[in-house]
Structures are given as structure tokens and as C-alpha cells.
Amino acid sequence: MYTTELxxxxxxxxxxxxxxxxxxxxxxxxxxxxxxxVAADEFIEPKDWMPEAYRRTLVRQISxxxxxxxxxxxxxxxxxxxxxxxxxxxxxxxxxxDEAGHGLYLYCAAETLGTSREQMTEALNAGKAKYSTIFNYxxxxxxxxxxxxxxVDGAAIMNQVxxxxxSYGPYARAMVRVCKEESFxxxxxxxxxxxxxxxTPAQREMAQDALxxxxxxxxxxxxxxxxxxxxxxxxxxxxxxxxxxxxxxxxFVDITVPQATYLGLTVPDADLxxxxxxxxxxxxxxxxxxxxxxxxxxxxxxxxxxKARREAWAEGAWVREAAQAYEAKRAARLAA
Amino acid sequence: xxxxxxxxxWPLWEVFIRSRGGLSHKHVGSVHxxxxxxxxxxxxxxxxxxxxxxxxxxxxxxxxxxxxxAQAGEMFEPAESKVYRHPTFYDIPDIVKHI
Numbered sequence: 525m526y527t528t529e530l531x532x533x534x535x536x537x538x539x540x541x542x543x544x545x546x547x548x549x550x551x552x553x554x555x556x557x558x559x560x561x562v563a564a565d566e567f568i569e570p571k572d573w574m575p576e577a578y579r580r581t582l583v584r585q586i587s588x589x590x591x592x593x594x595x596x597x598x599x600x601x602x603x604x605x606x607x608x609x610x611x612x613x614x615x616x617x618x619x620x621x622d623e624a625g626h627g628l629y630l631y632c633a634a635e636t637l638g639t640s641r642e643q644m645t646e647a648l649n650a651g652k653a654k655y656s657t658i659f660n661y662x663x664x665x666x667x668x669x670x671x672x673x674x675x676v677d678g679a680a681i682m683n684q685v686x687x688x689x690x691s692y693g694p695y696a697r698a699m700v701r702v703c704k705e706e707s708f709x710x711x712x713x714x715x716x717x718x719x720x721x722x723x724t725p726a727q728r729e730m731a732q733d734a735l736x737x738x739x740x741x742x743x744x745x746x747x748x749x750x751x752x753x754x755x756x757x758x759x760x761x762x763x764x765x766x767x768x769x770x771x772x773x774x775x776f777v778d779i780t781v782p783q784a785t786y787l788g789l790t791v792p793d794a795d796l797x798x799x800x801x802x803x804x805x806x807x808x809x810x811x812x813x814x815x816x817x818x819x820x821x822x823x824x825x826x827x828x829x830x831k832a833r834r835e836a837w838a839e840g841a842w843v844r845e846a847a848q849a850y851e852a853k854r855a856a857r858l859a860a
Numbered sequence: 861x862x863x864x865x866x867x868x869x870w871p872l873w874e875v876f877i878r879s880r881g882g883l884s885h886k887h888v889g890s891v892h893x894x895x896x897x898x899x900x901x902x903x904x905x906x907x908x909x910x911x912x913x914x915x916x917x918x919x920x921x922x923x924x925x926x927x928x929x930a931q932a933g934e935m936f937e938p939a940e941s942k943v944y945r946h947p948t949f950y951d952i953p954d955i956v957k958h959i
Binding site: 569571572573621622625628629632635640642704705844847 | 868869870872888889890891892894895898905906909910926928929930
């Protein structure tokens, strides 16, 4: 799964170069050295000097990404008890467990930048943190589980593969692990879609309905169009991001349309055509009003998602307390 | 309930995996856990879901002593200026074999 670029808090932020006084001279030298390292595709590691804006941008992006993995367990978790066979259930359980793992890799990467797990958990539970808009849509039928694996994880892979070469070492390494595991997610989803597309007329209809509902939100996962993504230039210069939102979105459309054709399903876009000149698909206008509404927390099930997270955190409190009490007892016994 | 004890993050542990017999343990990431035993269990769940290894180490992150990256130049200079430590430094005629 993946986070959409959501928050714009660092727009127009000045680099450390603007600081005045004797520190500025040193900072300018450090900044130049940093920029040169990044431009040479070197990796930046936790204890290396880095500009504050780089640190802030990364903390925001990695923590949003982590939150997305965690919240991303909810839409699929809802179907664990209703999977149509034991095989599907075991597979879905493994996938949901992977998402938890991805969240944990990413939280650890963010922590190397000086934020704590507790701060991030609190921000998420308080509704202050963003996560991918895609998870604020409901999973209405079993076909949605297929569509999520195929489209949502497919879009995630498109986004995450270039991030394996992102300039911040711990983030890049987390992405290598995530990408290794993500391909299974997409393939199991597509397999569900194949089964349903080749099933009864009712199952086929369910598959088409799932594609209809998940197609546009999946395209939105790549974030706002390039002209509305002022952070992109800076993030690309710092190699935090390696491709623009629109480039990745186009790649996703070009790869996914033939997959829909194979299933015998119709992509819900009347303007979708193959462009011989560009050698790519032209696709219809995206409803960005809907995207920004979901970012603002007006997604169909945004409140449910937050409620589920808070309840899970509250209901797990006794486990955390018990574990801590046990360790305190053990430590006391060792000291005695 | 948010008591003082539960407000605090569990300590961080660095995780090392031996991928198979004969290889060294290699750092793969970290986990939070209240005690060593749970750190091993969490490390197993987070880092070995696909047969990644046959052995796990966990070390409290706070117990790791690291060199300073800002001092890397001076720190590793002694090795850099001593190229004669490498076999290729020495010119031996091709006619001489097995050396």
C-alpha cells in the first residue's frame, strides 16, 4: 500500500541558507556538501547532517506512508471472517499481516529522523495525521478485495519501486523489503478478479462493479496533478521522490488497461483511448474535488476508520501494560 | 488508560538475521519490545515472514556504539593512504606464475 502526497505544509519553506549570523556560513557549506552528495545519488544516513526541511519532509512522507499501511489493514480486515474459502482466508490473512509489517518497517525508518513511535501513534489516533485517501472508501463485496489487490496494490507498487532508490537510506531499505512482498498482494488480487470475471453472471457483475468503484480512487492515489504539486520539484531535487505524480499515473494506466481487457471488464472511463502518436493511453478528467474532500476527511468511511484505530489502541492497552509490568518485575528480580 | 508507564515507548532493538548456516548475521531493521524475549518474537513476526533466516539476534539500540559519520574522513584515512596493503600494488612480470 502507499501514501498519497497530501500535506503541503512545507511549501515555500526557505532552506537553512537564509539563517543569519555566524551559523549561516557553516550551514551554507554543509548544505552545499549535502546537495552534492544527494545529486551524486549517495544515500543519506540517520546521523549525517541534513537540512531541516529535508528532515521534515521525510518525517511527513514516511509517517503518512506508515499510517497508510496501518489503516490499510482495516478495509481488508473486514473480509477476513467472510472470505469464500479457507485458501482465500489464509492468503488474505497473510496479506493483512504484511501490511502491519510494512507499517512497522516505515515507523522505524521515520524514528531514525528523531520522531517517536508514540508521537506518530498519537497523531494518527488524534486525527491529526494523514493517510492515503484510498482507505476511506468502503469494501462492499468480496470483489473489492480482488480490486484492492489488483488496483490499489498495483498503484502502490508503481509508486514504491522508484522509492527503493530514494536518497534517505533507512526509507530506501524499508522500500526494498516492502516491494519484495507487494507483488504477492497484487497477484492474489488479480487472481480473485480472474475467478470472479470467469464466474457466474452475478460474480462477473460484482467484479465490474468493484472496478467501477476503485478505478478513479486508484488513479487519485498518485496525488494531485503535477501543476498542483509544488513540492515535487524540491522533493525530486533531493531524490526523496524519483518521478512526478502524473508520470507514475500514466504508467499505471498503460499497464492496467490491458489487464482489465484480459478480464473482459470495462474501465469506467468513456474518454479512455489509445493514442498512437504518444504510444500511451489518453484518459478522462479526474474529479479532484472528490480527492480534496477525502483528504479533508470527508471520505465515505473516514470516521469509521479512525474509530476502529482508536478502539484497537484502547483495547490493546491492557496487553501493553501487562508486558511492561512483566518486564519491570524481571528487571527488579535481576537487580536483587 | 494512559498511565505514565504506558505512555512511554517500549525500548528499541536492532535486529540481525543469519540467512543460512555459514553466513554472518546481518542487520535488517529494528523493533520496539518491552523485554528481550518479546523482542525476538516481534523480530520473527516482522522480519522473517518469508523464510529470511535461521537465526535471530536482537540488541538494545542504546547499547550500540557507532563511529561519527562527520569524522569518517579522518577515521578511515589510515587505510586510504596505504595502498601497498593491496596485492595489486606490486608489479610482478607475467612470466612469473602462481603469485
